[in-house]
Amino acid sequence: MKKTLFILLCALFLTTCCNTSDTLTPEQKEMNRFVSELMKQMTVEEKTGQLHLISGNDFISGENVNTDSNRTVREVRKGKVGAFINAKGVSKIRELQRIAVEESRMKIPLMFGMDFLHGYETIFPVPLGMAASWNMDNIEKATRIAAVEASADGLNWVYSPMVDIARDPRWGRVSEGAGEDPFLGGEIARAQVKGYQGNPAYAGNTDIMACVKHFGLYGASEAGRDYSVVDMSEQRARNDYLYPYKAAVEAGVGSVMSSFNEINGMPATANKWLLNKVLREEWGFNGFVVTDYASINDITRFGMGGADNAAVLSLKAGTDMDMESYAYYHHLQKALENGNVTMADIDNACRRILEAKYKLGLFADPYKYCDTSRPARDIYNRQHRAEARKIATETFVLLKNDGDILPLKKQGTVALIGPHGNNRPNMLGSWGWPSDINKAATLLEGMTLYLDGKAKVLYAKGCRPYEDMTHEDILSLTKDFEKDNRSEDAMLKEALQIARQADVIVATLGESSEMSGESSSRSDINIPIPQQRLLKALVATGKPVILVLFTGRPLTITWENKHVSAILNVWFPGTEAACAIPDVLFGDVNPSGKLTSTWAQNVGQIPIYYNIKNVSKPLEKWPYKFRSGYLDVSNEPLYPFGYGLSYTKFLYGTPVINDTVMRESDTLTVTVSITNSGQRDGAETVQFYIRDIVASTVRPNKELKGFYKIFLKAGEIKEVQFKITSSLLKFYDYDLNCVCEKGAFEAMVGRNSADLQKVKFTLL
Ligand code: BGC
Numbered sequence: 040m041k042k043t044l045f046i047l048l049c050a051l052f053l054t055t056c057c058n059t060s061d062t063l064t065p066e067q068k069e070m071n072r073f074v075s076e077l078m079k080q081m082t083v084e085e086k087t088g089q090l091h092l093i094s095g096n097d098f099i100s101g102e103n104v105n106t107d108s109n110r111t112v113r114e115v116r117k118g119k120v121g122a123f124i125n126a127k128g129v130s131k132i133r134e135l136q137r138i139a140v141e142e143s144r145m146k147i148p149l150m151f152g153m154d155f156l157h158g159y160e161t162i163f164p165v166p167l168g169m170a171a172s173w174n175m176d177n178i179e180k181a182t183r184i185a186a187v188e189a190s191a192d193g194l195n196w197v198y199s200p201m202v203d204i205a206r207d208p209r210w211g212r213v214s215e216g217a218g219e220d221p222f223l224g225g226e227i228a229r230a231q232v233k234g235y236q237g238n239p240a241y242a243g244n245t246d247i248m249a250c251v252k253h254f255g256l257y258g259a260s261e262a263g264r265d266y267s268v269v270d271m272s273e274q275r276a277r278n279d280y281l282y283p284y285k286a287a288v289e290a291g292v293g294s295v296m297s298s299f300n301e302i303n304g305m306p307a308t309a310n311k312w313l314l315n316k317v318l319r320e321e322w323g324f325n326g327f328v329v330t331d332y333a334s335i336n337d338i339t340r341f342g343m344g345g346a347d348n349a350a351v352l353s354l355k356a357g358t359d360m361d362m363e364s365y366a367y368y369h370h371l372q373k374a375l376e377n378g379n380v381t382m383a384d385i386d387n388a389c390r391r392i393l394e395a396k397y398k399l400g401l402f403a404d405p406y407k408y409c410d411t412s413r414p415a416r417d418i419y420n421r422q423h424r425a426e427a428r429k430i431a432t433e434t435f436v437l438l439k440n441d442g443d444i445l446p447l448k449k450q451g452t453v454a455l456i457g458p459h460g461n462n463r464p465n466m467l468g469s470w471g472w473p474s475d476i477n478k479a480a481t482l483l484e485g486m487t488l489y490l491d492g493k494a495k496v497l498y499a500k501g502c503r504p505y506e507d508m509t510h511e512d513i514l515s516l517t518k519d520f521e522k523d524n525r526s527e528d529a530m531l532k533e534a535l536q537i538a539r540q541a542d543v544i545v546a547t548l549g550e551s552s553e554m555s556g557e558s559s560s561r562s563d564i565n566i567p568i569p570q571q572r573l574l575k576a577l578v579a580t581g582k583p584v585i586l587v588l589f590t591g592r593p594l595t596i597t598w599e600n601k602h603v604s605a606i607l608n609v610w611f612p613g614t615e616a617a618c619a620i621p622d623v624l625f626g627d628v629n630p631s632g633k634l635t636s637t638w639a640q641n642v643g644q645i646p647i648y649y650n651i652k653n654v655s656k657p658l659e660k661w662p663y664k665f666r667s668g669y670l671d672v673s674n675e676p677l678y679p680f681g682y683g684l685s686y687t688k689f690l691y692g693t694p695v696i697n698d699t700v701m702r703e704s705d706t707l708t709v710t711v712s713i714t715n716s717g718q719r720d721g722a723e724t725v726q727f728y729i730r731d732i733v734a735s736t737v738r739p740n741k742e743l744k745g746f747y748k749i750f751l752k753a754g755e756i757k758e759v760q761f762k763i764t765s766s767l768l769k770f771y772d773y774d775l776n777c778v779c780e781k782g783a784f785e786a787m788v789g790r791n792s793a794d795l796q797k798v799k800f801t802l803l
Contacts, residue, residue, distance in 0.1 A: 095126025182234025209263030211559030218635030446626025469556025485617025555591025
């Protein structure tokens with residue numbers, strides 16, 4: 040196994056790193072020849088033009104590209120633009136492409152990129168929700184559908200996957216990634232890259248280029264604030280944060296986006312260690328690096344000189360394309376004349392971008408993604424929407440279900456109460472905006488239809504989503520937000536009156552979609568205060584209360600967990616939320632999502648994550664002095680990583696290991712049987728963790744190293760096997776060598792990171 044891996048790695052290294060002509064495939068040789076020929080004919084201005092990515096916002100609105108008066112179009116004609124972000128609409132993109140390939144001197148096609156992280160027009164749950172499905176097939180399928188739709192609309196490049204490991208839920212961008220675990224994050228990154236790029240990559244006109252972001256370590260931004268500082272040991276970076284980006288590179292991702300943060304004193308966009316050393320030299324990445332939005336300009340705000348210097352630092356560090364800073368555009372030519380950059384620096388960046396266009400097939404057919412007959416067929420079609428509904432149901436996490444109150448019966452009267460029950464734009468989540476945010480049905484509409492003729496649905500808003508109008512103004516910037524000018528008392532009175540007529544209350548509370556995502560850090564991560572007041576009043580009625588929780592991040596719902604009967608966390612479920620939520624609430628689908636982040640009891644516990652390193656005085660029992668803990672709260676999370684309930688029960692047998700010793704070349708097998716002992720069919724994610732008991736450096740108390748999501752009919756028993764190879768035991772030691780060390784280990788199997796059974800083994 041290890042040998043095969045070694046051969047594979049060598050092959051990868053040879054194809055990606057060593058550009059010596061004898062190791063290249065005929066296709067790569069032809070690409071090199073083509074690009075070299077092209078570059079011979081290009082002026083410096085045309086070369087730096089390729090490094091310039093600009094906003095196509097002008098082209099989102101309005102019917103046509105105004106070819107005569109538009110400055111951007113003039114720039115395209117002069118060959119001074121390499122790519123667009125946010126140009127939308129296949130006809131407009133086709134026209135821009137026509138200008139580039141017919142009216143510019145070098146006739147170089149453009150790339151068209153956009154952020155559609157969880158669907159293009161058919162929106163899927165936010166990425167954190169998608170991760171909670173632990174279903175790699177679904178994740179690949181959702182990204183494939185996004186690629187099909189976006190490519191039908193003219194786009195050939197997506198700023199996704201976002202793979203930043205996040206252990207601080209105050210950071211709003213946790214919603215865009217896969218959670219806190221590097222192994223799971225890596226698996227998801229691979230599935231997403233494959234889904235977007237196709238396999239083999241770019242073979243057809245639905246296969247677009249992915250861009251893994253935000254490289255790197257952005258999820259560790261200090262205090263959970265955006266655009267900030269990351270001060271981290273290289274050992275931690277390599278063991279806990281870099282792996283998912285590397286997995287995306289191994290999966291062949293075509294581009295990488297540098298992040299807004301600095302790392303140990305150097306902004307990521309100007310960080311040689313990150314881009315040239317780790318990404319290119321060590322991982323053999325052979326695509327191109329694009330900045331995050333205007334992040335070269337942000338280097339000036341970090342206090343490192345003007346945009347001219349920032350441009351030089353970035354290019355020298357290995358950043359190829361400048362998104363919207365206009366820094367390369369304005370300063371590179373001068374920097375070349377001054378000798379601050381070399382022609383080779385510019386050529387390297389230009390070559391990588393031209394190669395990307397070549398790989399996408401744009402030189403062979405610049406209109407590959409501009410088939411104007413496709414949108415009607417390929418965007419937001421019945422099949423995509425059906426997938427979105429099915430996939431969304433698998434992302435919901437059942438956090439509590441006292442007395443098996445869920446699933447609800449389709450009878451009687453249901454009171455749907457809360458500001459998210461009839462809130463159309465709130466269904467989609469933070470990157471739902473490429474789609475028409477007013478298209479999704481509301482939960483009230485969906486549930487009414489779903490229960491038609493069986494049960495009655497009553498509705499009241501109950502309260503405003505946020506504490507005050509100022510928040511409403513800030514948080515509704517991008518939404519057609521309808522303000523409600525009624526007093527809080529009037530809203531509450533109406534809600535209680537509705538609640539009194541019902542058999543069960545379904546409280547639709549939580550965050551609005553603008554409360555997570557970029558620039559949405561929060562210091563208090565509970566549900567907003569007016570909603571807490573509403574919930575307390577609903578609980579006080581004595582009727583059963585089911586909390587349907589909308590959120591893009593882990594929340595500190597300690598009170599809620601204690602007092603409501605059941606909690607179904609639905610994230611932001613996307614286009615088909617209105618049907619997917621009733622599917623699960625009323626039992627047509629058995630929930631199977633499991634959390635991919637640890638949920639804290641309160642914000643004081645943050646950062647909190649399951650794979651914490653061993654500490655010098657571990658807390659065994661709380662409260663206790665002179666132990667690693669708090670006086671006022673235990674170290675236990677509210678919900679551990681990997682946690683999620685089902686409408687059925689899964690019994691775990693005792694895990695069995697086939698040997699207790701292994702050599703580096705051996706493979707051990709851990710087998711466990713799972714029984715669905717309940718009355719309903721259901722899916723369970725069986726999780727596998729490893730602990731290195733004694734090591735040369737301080738190690739985590741456990742690390743996820745495998746998982747299987749299995750489906751079991753009621754009464755069915757299945758066996759699951761996990762393989763242990765030495766590659767799973769590797770880590771970066773104190774001297775940053777990637778090693779596995781001889782000695783004792785524990786392998787653990789179970790339903791979540793806090794409910795595991797152990798077996799022991801030794802590496803000889
Ligand atoms: C975000 C990126 C995004 C870029 C382009 C930035 O503000 O950080 O995630 O890809 O904008 O929209």
